[in-house]
Amino acid sequence: MRKYSIQNKIVVPFTLLFVMVIVLSTFITITLFNKKYDEKITQETVQWLEVIFKTGYQLEIDKVKKTFGVEIVMFSKDNGVISTTLKSGSDEQIAKSVKLQESRRIIERSGRKPVIMDINFRGKPYKVIHYPLVIYDRMYTLMRGMSEIAAAKRQVTWTMILVAVCGIILVALVGHFIAQNITAPVKDLVQITQKVAGGNLELEGKITTRDEIGELTAAFNQMTRKLRQSQQELVKAERLATAGRMAAAFAHDIRNPLSSIKMMVQLLRKRVQPGEENQKYIRSITEEIDRLNDIVKNIMDFARPMKLNLQKDDINSVLLEVLNFMEAKLIHHKITLVKNLSKDLPLIMLDADKLKQVFMNVIFNAIQSMSSGGELTIATKQRGSTILVEISDTGVGIPPENLSRLFEPFFTTKAEGTGLGLTNARQILQQHGGDIEVQSKVGVGTTVIISLP
The missing domain is CATH 1.10.287 (Helix Hairpins)
Structure with a gap:
C-alpha cells in the first residue's frame, strides 16, 4: 500500500520550495524597502533642518511648524523647555519622551554631532533630530511625525504580503496542474498494467506526450x-x-x-x-x-530433431550441383536460367546435403509457378558478414494473404504436397544461424532471399 502518491511527491516539495522562496523574497523586499524608505525620510528631515538654520528661521518655531509640519522644542542647558510648538506637557515629560539625556551623552561621545532617533510620543511615532547649539549649550530638537509614513509603509507591507500569498496559491495550483498532467498518464498506465497482469494482452497505453x-x-x-x-x-x-x-x-x-x-x-x-x-x-x-x-x-x-553435419564449403558449388541436377527439368519447362554468382565469396560452415534440400525445394516451387516458361535468376553476394542467395522467378506470384502463411506447417495451395517444404527449409537455415525471406508480387514474380552467416 503506497503512503504518498507521485502527485503529492511532486506538488508538496515543489510548493514548499516556492513558498520558502516567496516568503524569503517578500521578507527581504519589505526589509530593504523599509530601510531605504527610512533612510530617505531621515535624509529629507536632515535637509529640512539645514534649510531652517540656513534661512535663520530656527527661532521662529511656529513658522517652521507651519512650513514643514514638524514640532520644535528648544531645551536649555539644564533640560528645561525654552520654547516649543507642543501644546501640553511638562518640561520633564517632554525631555524624557524625546530621550534628551540619552542624546546628550551620544552627542558628547560623537564630538557634538546631531543625533537622529525614532521615538513614540503620546502614542505616535516621530523621527527626532537633536541638534546641539553652541549658544549657552542649548539643544534644538526637531520632531517629524511618522504616522502617515508608517501607515503608508504598512499598506505597502500588506500589499507585498498579499501578493506573496497570491503567489503561493498560484504556485500550489500550477504545481497541482503540472503534477496532474504528469501523473494522469502514469495512472492510466497503472490501470492498463493491472489489466494486462490479469491476462488481457490486447490493451495498449495511449501516448499523449512526447516526454x-x-x-x-x-x-x-x-x-x-x-x-x-x-x-x-x-x-x-x-x-x-x-x-x-x-x-x-x-x-x-x-x-x-x-x-x-x-x-x-x-x-x-x-x-x-x-x-x-x-x-x-x-x-x-x-x-x-x-x-x-x-x-x-x-x-x-x-x-524429429535436426542434426547438421557442418563442414567448410563453397555456397556456389552447392548451388551449381543443384542446378546441374535440375537442368533437364528447367529445359522441359522452357525456363531460362540466369546465374549471377559472386566469385569472391568466402568458405562458410554448412551442411551441403541439407542446403541442397533447401535450394531444390525453392527452385522446384519457382518452376511450378512458371508453367508457361519464364526466367529463373540465381544470385549470390556478400553483405557484411552475411552471405545472401537470391532466387527470383517471373512466375504468377503469391497473393498477399498467402505470403504471411508460407512457413506455417501443412499450409499449401497446391493440389499435391504436404505444405512442409518451406517449413523444413526455414528450420534448416535457422539451424545454420541464417534465415529465409520471401518477396512476391502477383503477376510479376517471386524472390526468395536466403541468408547465411
Whole structure:
C-alpha cells in the first residue's frame, strides 16, 4: 500500500520550495524597502533642518511648524523647555519622551554631532533630530511625525504580503496542474498494467506526450506486443509439437506398409512380361509409392530433431550441383536460367546435403509457378558478414494473404504436397544461424532471399 502518491511527491516539495522562496523574497523586499524608505525620510528631515538654520528661521518655531509640519522644542542647558510648538506637557515629560539625556551623552561621545532617533510620543511615532547649539549649550530638537509614513509603509507591507500569498496559491495550483498532467498518464498506465497482469494482452497505453512518460508508454506497448507475440508463438509451438508427435507416429505407421507394398510391386514387375500393358500400371504404382515416401520423409524431417553435419564449403558449388541436377527439368519447362554468382565469396560452415534440400525445394516451387516458361535468376553476394542467395522467378506470384502463411506447417495451395517444404527449409537455415525471406508480387514474380552467416 503506497503512503504518498507521485502527485503529492511532486506538488508538496515543489510548493514548499516556492513558498520558502516567496516568503524569503517578500521578507527581504519589505526589509530593504523599509530601510531605504527610512533612510530617505531621515535624509529629507536632515535637509529640512539645514534649510531652517540656513534661512535663520530656527527661532521662529511656529513658522517652521507651519512650513514643514514638524514640532520644535528648544531645551536649555539644564533640560528645561525654552520654547516649543507642543501644546501640553511638562518640561520633564517632554525631555524624557524625546530621550534628551540619552542624546546628550551620544552627542558628547560623537564630538557634538546631531543625533537622529525614532521615538513614540503620546502614542505616535516621530523621527527626532537633536541638534546641539553652541549658544549657552542649548539643544534644538526637531520632531517629524511618522504616522502617515508608517501607515503608508504598512499598506505597502500588506500589499507585498498579499501578493506573496497570491503567489503561493498560484504556485500550489500550477504545481497541482503540472503534477496532474504528469501523473494522469502514469495512472492510466497503472490501470492498463493491472489489466494486462490479469491476462488481457490486447490493451495498449495511449501516448499523449512526447516526454519520458510517452517513452515509457511506448516501451510498455512494445512489451505487450512482444508478450502477445510470445504467447502466440508459445501456442503455435505447442500445436506444432502436438502435430509433430502425431505426424511422426502417423509416418512411422505408414512407412513400414509402404516398404512392403514396394517390395511386392517389384516382385510383381518380375512376373510381368516386358511390353505388357500392366508394366505401365506397375510404373505408376511405383511412382506413387515413391511420392508417398517423399511425403513421409518430409513429415519425419519436420517431426524429429535436426542434426547438421557442418563442414567448410563453397555456397556456389552447392548451388551449381543443384542446378546441374535440375537442368533437364528447367529445359522441359522452357525456363531460362540466369546465374549471377559472386566469385569472391568466402568458405562458410554448412551442411551441403541439407542446403541442397533447401535450394531444390525453392527452385522446384519457382518452376511450378512458371508453367508457361519464364526466367529463373540465381544470385549470390556478400553483405557484411552475411552471405545472401537470391532466387527470383517471373512466375504468377503469391497473393498477399498467402505470403504471411508460407512457413506455417501443412499450409499449401497446391493440389499435391504436404505444405512442409518451406517449413523444413526455414528450420534448416535457422539451424545454420541464417534465415529465409520471401518477396512476391502477383503477376510479376517471386524472390526468395536466403541468408547465411
